[in-house]
Amino acid sequence: MATDKELSDFLKSVEKRAFKRTVYAVRGDDAALDIVQDAMIRLAEKYVDRPAAELPLIFQRILSNATMDWFRRQKVRNAVMTNLSDFEGSDEQGDFDLLETLEAVEGTLGTESASDAVSRSQILALIDGQVAELPARQREAFLLRYWEEFDVAETAALMGCSEGSVKTHCSRAVHALAKALRAKGITP
Amino acid sequence: MTSLIDAKEKELLQTRLAARLAGLLGEQAAALPHDITERLRVSREQAVTRARMARRHAETAPASASSVVALPGGLAVFGGPSAWWQRMANVLPLLVLVAGLLLIEQWTAREQVLAAADIDTVLLSDDLPPDAYADPGFAEFLKSPPP
Numbered sequence: 001m002a003t004d005k006e007l008s009d010f011l012k013s014v015e016k017r018a019f020k021r022t023v024y025a026v027r028g029d030d031a032a033l034d035i036v037q038d039a040m041i042r043l044a045e046k047y048v049d050r051p052a053a054e055l056p057l058i059f060q061r062i063l064s065n066a067t068m069d070w071f072r073r074q075k076v077r078n079a080v081m082t083n084l085s086d087f088e089g090s091d092e093q094g095d096f097d098l099l100e101t102l103e104a105v106e107g108t109l110g111t112e113s114a115s116d117a118v119s120r121s122q123i124l125a126l127i128d129g130q131v132a133e134l135p136a137r138q139r140e141a142f143l144l145r146y147w148e149e150f151d152v153a154e155t156a157a158l159m160g161c162s163e164g165s166v167k168t169h170c171s172r173a174v175h176a177l178a179k180a181l182r183a184k185g186i187t188p
Numbered sequence: 189m190t191s192l193i194d195a196k197e198k199e200l201l202q203t204r205l206a207a208r209l210a211g212l213l214g215e216q217a218a219a220l221p222h223d224i225t226e227r228l229r230v231s232r233e234q235a236v237t238r239a240r241m242a243r244r245h246a247e248t249a250p251a252s253a254s255s256v257v258a259l260p261g262g263l264a265v266f267g268g269p270s271a272w273w274q275r276m277a278n279v280l281p282l283l284v285l286v287a288g289l290l291l292i293e294q295w296t297a298r299e300q301v302l303a304a305a306d307i308d309t310v311l312l313s314d315d316l317p318p319d320a321y322a323d324p325g326f327a328e329f330l331k332s333p334p335p
Contacts, residue, residue, distance in 0.1 A: 016220055029224060127209060131209075145206070
């Protein structure tokens with residue numbers, strides 16, 4: 001059973017990422033804050049008897065459900081379905097070099113330079129915007145896998161899809177982000 | 189073989205880029221505005237308070253359930269004798285209601301039978317034969333005003 005401190009520490013460690021992820025989904029700070037609060041309270045009330053190690057997976061599931069509940073309440077089911085259907089995107093993935101983008105990102109942001117702090121924050125905002133633009137399933141897979149650092153199996157369980165789908169979503173997301181960043185001028 | 193290595197390298201590269209981008213996202217998330225971090229803090233504290241209440245509730249619930257009585261024959265009576273009587277007391281008014289409804293139905297049926305028997309007795313003991321009531325001419329005679 002998780003103690004108060006364990007629960008508080010866990011929530012503190014995930015709350016900002018949970019908020020950002022929800023903002024990407026619902027595109028509104030107030031709604032995202034309400035959803036995160038709702039998810040925290042559901043976790044606290046219903047899963048307080050679970051060990052602390054189980055909390056991350058349970059919380060992500062609750063957060064996803066709370067977000068879906070919000071969409072249902074908003075009665076924008078059609079919009080959600082449109083966002084979720086990300087199978088229509090083009091499959092061209094090998095046309096550019098991931099390494100170039102990686103070097104560009106690391107070249108632009110990897111070294112801490114005081115002179116280009118503004119430029120750095122602009123690029124961070126740009127990446128943030130591009131992540132928000134990803135199709136919902138790709139974004140969810142990317143964030144769960146690389147931001148929340150769940151493994152492929154856990155991500156698949158949370159998303160209710162196969163591990164192969166998770167890999168595909170992640171790959172497409174990374175390629176889409178790399179491509180978008182290159183298009184925005186982040187080049188070596 | 190070469191394509192397998194290429195695929196592995198590509199996957200590794202993809203993972204590195206993804207991790208780098210996720211790191212940058214984390215950096216941006218860490219710099220959220222003060223009002224949002226405050227609201228998140230309040231939500232977190234509310235959640236911890238709720239968890240504490242839920243834990244307390246869970247601790248008191250087993251105490252009330254501890255009155256489960258195990259009988260020597262392996263039979264367990266949930267809640268002990270007092271709870272059994274309480275349940276019976278809850279069911280008893282329902283049983284009385286059902287029995288009352290059955291009695292009323294029986295009594296009504298008996299009344300109907302007796303009323304029909306009375307009518308039959310009057311009809312059969314009358315001078316007028318019962319077939320006369322089915323005769324249209326007799327019905328007209330009954331409707332016509334007395335002379």
